[in-house]
Amino acid sequence: MISVADLLMSDRLPANYYAHEVYVRGDLEMGLLESRRGDRLLALPQTLVQAMYTGLTKETGQASKLVLFNCGRWWGKNFYNRFQEELADYYDTPLSEMAMADFLQSLKQCWITYGWGKMDLDQSYHHRGFLVVQTWNSPFANQAPQTGLPVCFLEAGILAVFLGSYRAKNCTAFRRVVSQQMPTATDL
Amino acid sequence: MQSPIETVFDEAENRYLKTEELRSLGQYVVSLPERVSIYRILRDQELTLMQQVADQLQIQQPDAHPDRIERSLKHGILILRYCAMGMLLADEGFVQSRLLNWLSGVVQIHNTQAIDTATSALTIQVLSKALAPKQMALLEPFFALSQNTLSQTAPENHLTVAGIF
Amino acid sequence: MTIELSHQNPAKLRNPKKHNHYGFQEFFQFNAERGNIVDWNDGQNVLTTEDFIIGLVEGLEEEVGDASAATIYTIGCEWGQKDAFFFEKWFEKEFDRNMRQTNLMFLLETWWWPFTAQGWGRWEVDLGDRKQGFMFINVFDSAVARTLGDVGKPVCYLYAGLFAGFFTELVKKQLSCIEIQCYSMGETYCKFLLGGQERIDAASFWLNEGATARDIEKHLRSGELR
Incomplete structure (x- = not known):
């Protein structure tokens, strides 16, 4: 028989770690935002997101897409480590032992709370060896110049590292490349 | 719905509260002792109540894998805890935004709608025996909200570790 | 669409x-x-977390090398300029008065408040030298410097660009900005000099020669330009 007392061994049940009401904290006196773990957060206003596109284009021209992707990769690499630590601490279990479904649900919720829009994983192409990540309401696409070309390079970079690291370290099921669908501004 | 206490703070600088606003605040205050006593019962008897749910659930679903039953019981306990807090604050928004928006995704991914519906029905059944009808009336809207939200989650054909490639 | x-x-x-x-x-x-x-x-x-700052700095260094500081400054300038337009719109809507006929200190405090809520740190503006064509801005808890830590040189190009872009748009005169003291140099807060290009070039020269923020202030107040 199942004992509820055993289920509640530590008297706590992990729920939505990334609920914005508890995840994001502000200290107005100090001009600081932080996460529930005490890590510093920043809110990028839309004027800064726009400026990243125009500023980089001014300085690096055509290469700006590559630059953004590379910045996204660095961003993703560091963010992934943090995400992993946060989840491992909260669920009190190493990521390698965490159910994939819980990992993905946390990632989706994290995406929402950070205001990056919504994301979902589409497995329709898994027989061809890649995974499609769809994002909606991307603030990056929303603030980028409306050129009709893909613009979510930052997200692509983040996802490439993010899902790549998860695959490499924890989940042999992601056997081949992780690919992203980058929605264009016109897709929205 | 927003907590009646929270709305009171909004416009202190501009105006005094209207008669109906004071009345709804008054109603909340009058109901508060009852809310606190329900909250105490739930807090103190959580284990006993949920063990009853667990026992009946296993009888009802003899073929369900113990992992699924355990998962559903955890969802049930979370719902109970959040509904208790929501009832205390008289704030459905609290339950919706803190728990249900997230839990509906979890239920979808793990495909536990059916068993969660059974757990929820059993919980209400067990609570109805432990609480007076007047008390149950204060708690019920929150369970209705949870059942309603979770029943709307369509089962998803989703990634599992085994099924990716 | x-x-x-x-x-x-x-x-x-x-x-x-x-x-x-x-x-x-x-x-x-x-x-x-x-x-x-x-x-x-x-x-x-x-x-974002601090990882965004790391991503921007490391990603750019890898792609454009030494030009990364200038690139981040340009992003800052674009940011400031766009923010000036955005600010003008919301300020006039919120306070129902023309931005240019508003008390300057009140205007500047109002501009910076959202940045405080957004976690970019507190600031302090010193308008004492504005008649001579320059001013100082202090930033406490710069997101860039706090992220990168003590690296022995100024790192807050994003803030410098932001101030240059914003004030250029505000006063309709080409202004530049340089960080002359930084948390990343072991100081307790960051200090920026805002002014015409000539003065910024001079400050940059003195800084390279090893001058401190205090030295630069002295030079400028005595009217030197190298």
Whole structure:
């Protein structure tokens, strides 16, 4: 028989770690935002997101897409480590032992709370060896110049590292490349 | 719905509260002792109540894998805890935004709608025996909200570790 | 097809004329259904950790090498310029008066308040030398410097660009900005000099020669230009 007392061994049940009401904290006196773990957060206003596109284009021209992707990769690499630590601490279990479904649900919720829009994983192409990540309401696409070309390079970079690291370290099921669908501004 | 206490703070600088606003605040205050006593019962008897749910659930679903039953019981306990807090604050928004928006995704991914519906029905059944009808009336809207939200989650054909490639 | 985001902050809809709205919960409205965050001024916000700063700095260094500082400064300038337009719009809507006929200190404090709520640190503006054509800005807890830590040189090019871009637009005169003291040099706060290109070039020269912020202040106040 199942004992509820055993289920509640530590008297706590992990729920939505990334609920914005508890995840994001502000200290107005100090001009600081932080996460529930005490890590510093920043809110990028839309004027800064726009400026990243125009500023980089001014300085690096055509290469700006590559630059953004590379910045996204660095961003993703560091963010992934943090995400992993946060989840491992909260669920009190190493990521390698965490159910994939819980990992993905946390990632989706994290995406929402950070205001990056919504994301979902589409497995329709898994027989061809890649995974499609769809994002909606991307603030990056929303603030980028409306050129009709893909613009979510930052997200692509983040996802490439993010899902790549998860695959490499924890989940042999992601056997081949992780690919992203980058929605264009016109897709929205 | 927003907590009646929270709305009171909004416009202190501009105006005094209207008669109906004071009345709804008054109603909340009058109901508060009852809310606190329900909250105490739930807090103190959580284990006993949920063990009853667990026992009946296993009888009802003899073929369900113990992992699924355990998962559903955890969802049930979370719902109970959040509904208790929501009832205390008289704030459905609290339950919706803190728990249900997230839990509906979890239920979808793990495909536990059916068993969660059974757990929820059993919980209400067990609570109805432990609480007076007047008390149950204060708690019920929150369970209705949870059942309603979770029943709307369509089962998803989703990634599992085994099924990716 | 383009889409117009309906940026409407519910707390603001309830109470549109409230000005002291920089309590964190009121300033940001999270829309969990869309996964978007909108601030009091109906601007869209994106939350990030310090990893964003690392990503920007490391990613650029890898791609453009030594030019990364200048590139980040340019991004800052673009940011400041765009923010000046955005600010003018919300300021005039919120306070119902022309930005240019408003007390300067009040105007500047109002501009910086959202940055405080957004976690970019506190600031202090010293307008004492403005008649001579320059001014100093102190930033406490710079997001860039705090992220990168003690690296022995100024690192807050993003803030420098932001000030240059914003003030250039505000006073309609080409201004530049340089960080002359930084948390990343072991100081307790960051100090920026804002002024015409000539003065900024001079400050940059003195800085390279090993001058401290205090030395640079002295040089400038005695009217030196190298």
